[in-house]
Amino acid sequence: MQAIEVFPSSNDEANLQLNADGSLRHLLTLKGLDKSLLVELLDDAERFVSPVERDTARSQSLRGRTVANLFFEPSTRTRASFDLAAKRLGADVLNLDVNTSSRKKGESILDMIYTLQAMHVDIMVIRDASAGVPAYIAQHVNDYVSILNAGEADVSHPTQGLLDLLTIRQRKGRFEDLTVAIVGDIRHSRVARSTAEGLQTLGVGELRLISPPALAPYADEMPFASVLDNLDDGLRDADVVMALRIQRERIGNLEGIPGIDEYFQNFGISSERLQIAAPDAMVMHPGPMNRGIEIESTLADSPASAITQQVANGVAVRMAVLECVCKAMESR
């Protein structure tokens, strides 16, 4: 969450990402995007969802456009998801996996960005381990380039947030009276932050963040959520339970959680544990899972689990976002 000095967090990131007419220019964060825009994106994404036994949804709406996937942090699934989303819209795709070690300071990121925009790259999909990088880039590109955040430090992962919202809406049909429990390493999770921000905007009934104290959100960070350190309290009557990935090396350093077994015992989501939640509770995980650590393996594969549905929605959401910024580009 600490912003590196050279990439100051923008206070008006929300404004930065909208055109004068309110359409989407960049997607940097869900924070500050209003409900109607989120609903529009989810509706758009729905058009790109198709069951696995039917043809893949496609269009040619990005024909003649160039999308660059600029990943300064390694990724297989998010990169693949953006890659397929862009190709299925007819775009040319440039995949650049850039070693951050060759990147010393902000200026050289900008020089890479200026190079890509001079090459007529229309959309840059950025993943970076430093806070503020996508907004910093968005502040510097010309009027014809859109920036999409594909994962920013611990701060934000807006397309993941959107796919979570879409998956919940598909299964539950509403947000107003839902209780959503997000469990695990909240502190270091860009997924938790983006999903929580989106849920708040869509008016979720109750949002609970459950974690060991050392992994709780920062104080006052998400005042709209209740912060808990007891899993049963957090799961009680919950409609949606989302387990977060925990980095194994963090576990040994948690007070009272010396090992994997203890972590699973205290914060792992299992069928048995889930009985305290609502009878039709759905289970989510952003992937990749540590089966048996943050989630019971059989539960992950059960009908209650929406995990592969999340992945499928990920492509659809990214297609919707790509198409949305392209449309806005054309009307500028």
Place this chain on the structure above:
Amino acid sequence: MQAIEVFPSSNDEANLQLNADGSLRHLLTLKGLDKSLLVELLDDAERFVSPVERDTARSQSLRGRTVANLFFEPSTRTRASFDLAAKRLGADVLNLDVNTSSRKKGESILDMIYTLQAMHVDIMVIRDASAGVPAYIAQHVNDYVSILNAGEADVSHPTQGLLDLLTIRQRKGRFEDLTVAIVGDIRHSRVARSTAEGLQTLGVGELRLISPPALAPYADEMPFASVLDNLDDGLRDADVVMALRIQRERIGNLEGIPGIDEYFQNFGISSERLQIAAPDAMVMHPGPMNRGIEIESTLADSPASAITQQVANGVAVRMAVLECVCKAMESR
């Protein structure tokens, strides 16, 4: 050849790879595929062969399909061959070179596979250093996904086998009365196994496997072949001579073969050595070659050599297999 516990070799791999109507669902191994199916694949591949001075064969039969090349073992030529085959059929291609070090156990392979199938990947091309991985994956994918084995440990490399069969058929026009000699490191060669299996099904006259004793096939592994350790005996009147790549580090550990010169002396294929074979003997090598070790450099470039023809056939065979599993998909 040792199967890792977590990836048990399937006894009915052959059945696993066929649909109920006998059409090809997955391509995991040539073992157990019947003659009519092999001949059909070779005939299909022939349509995609075109001389270098003519236009490249293409079609749009995979338009709207997604092919993922999932290579857990590094590869340049096989990956390039599948990549071009898929693109020339109009597919979208996702290239994933995955470091196996990030893969701890079977479950996480499956999670990657489930992720890809949720993204509407239709065909997964898998290369892996562990035995049983392609079949293990094939057992777990949904009804709408086909798995193609692009190299599996020492066990199997079925598209390489098919391209060898096609090349022999193009040059010799028949299999029945042919004598084929495969020379070199048989024990560790997935190429030798797949080619041998295909030759047996197509009714090759005689198959000889020639190697230093330490690199011979396992006992009773290929009862239809004769196993020899003397090159002249193996080459006598042979119509087809296939040299295998040997890993240099193996040479020093072979009894009686302390160095490269000795290896070439005893098991290298040269023009001079080839005089004992049939007058019109053809020479093959799966590549990449160690020139001067398993094959004489000038011989590799001579008219007797079919080595570049094998490469050209590789793309054609992969196009045929991709099209074949796609057609079967559509009629399911």
Place this chain on the structure above:
Amino acid sequence: MQAIEVFPSSNDEANLQLNADGSLRHLLTLKGLDKSLLVELLDDAERFVSPVERDTARSQSLRGRTVANLFFEPSTRTRASFDLAAKRLGADVLNLDVNTSSRKKGESILDMIYTLQAMHVDIMVIRDASAGVPAYIAQHVNDYVSILNAGEADVSHPTQGLLDLLTIRQRKGRFEDLTVAIVGDIRHSRVARSTAEGLQTLGVGELRLISPPALAPYADEMPFASVLDNLDDGLRDADVVMALRIQRERIGNLEGIPGIDEYFQNFGISSERLQIAAPDAMVMHPGPMNRGIEIESTLADSPASAITQQVANGVAVRMAVLECVCKAMESR
């Protein structure tokens, strides 16, 4: 500049790259290409230049063709530029980043080339750290393959040369009475060599090469240019000033230049320093820049700078070259 024994520099490289009718077969070097051909390529490239606010220039003239980017030396921008150029002409593109450590000797490069041409690759874009590799490959491919040099040791980088020429022509409209100053590490710069060769052919008024003595060109290497070690002498009344990238580790080893500050002081291009040049002098850099070392950061972003224009022209020039060798292929 030293040619490795196995890749002897071709004395008739210039002839090697032309078809019998004088059309372009390979692009290996600008040396020896005549003025009319250079002008034709620049004119062709001009058709592919479009301002960033307008649609990207595209065509389908490489539809059905396969371009392989075979980079034995790492590259982000040149690879991206060729990748986009080929895709925007409708080609299938195969990207191969090949670790040179796996390449022991010339033969195995050729085997890789033979493999690619057997796969019906039409155009191979080669970058290599050894002198002579592109010409060596061009001497060995069949009649249906074109080789494009994308950076060869310290020797040559012809598409960079062409994009520099195009950028100068766009800004200055002529070459005859221009004074061009190239500043920095001339000795190790393939960019300087290619640009200088092109400028000479197009009849530049005066060409000055300015560097610390240790980084001067080899004696008699470019007799048409004046070699200077004083920046002010070099910049005086210059119309075009091109700063070259210097590798930081070289700086400490230069006599009289113990550090970055001294280098910038003596050979860095700044607005202040530029006052000695012509009033409308343009500034160039092949990128990636070391801002504050070879060029002042604010100058690089000023209207005098043509640096992003160079990048945009890079894609256009590569599209022109790809189309040019393809047309020549079809009429062979």
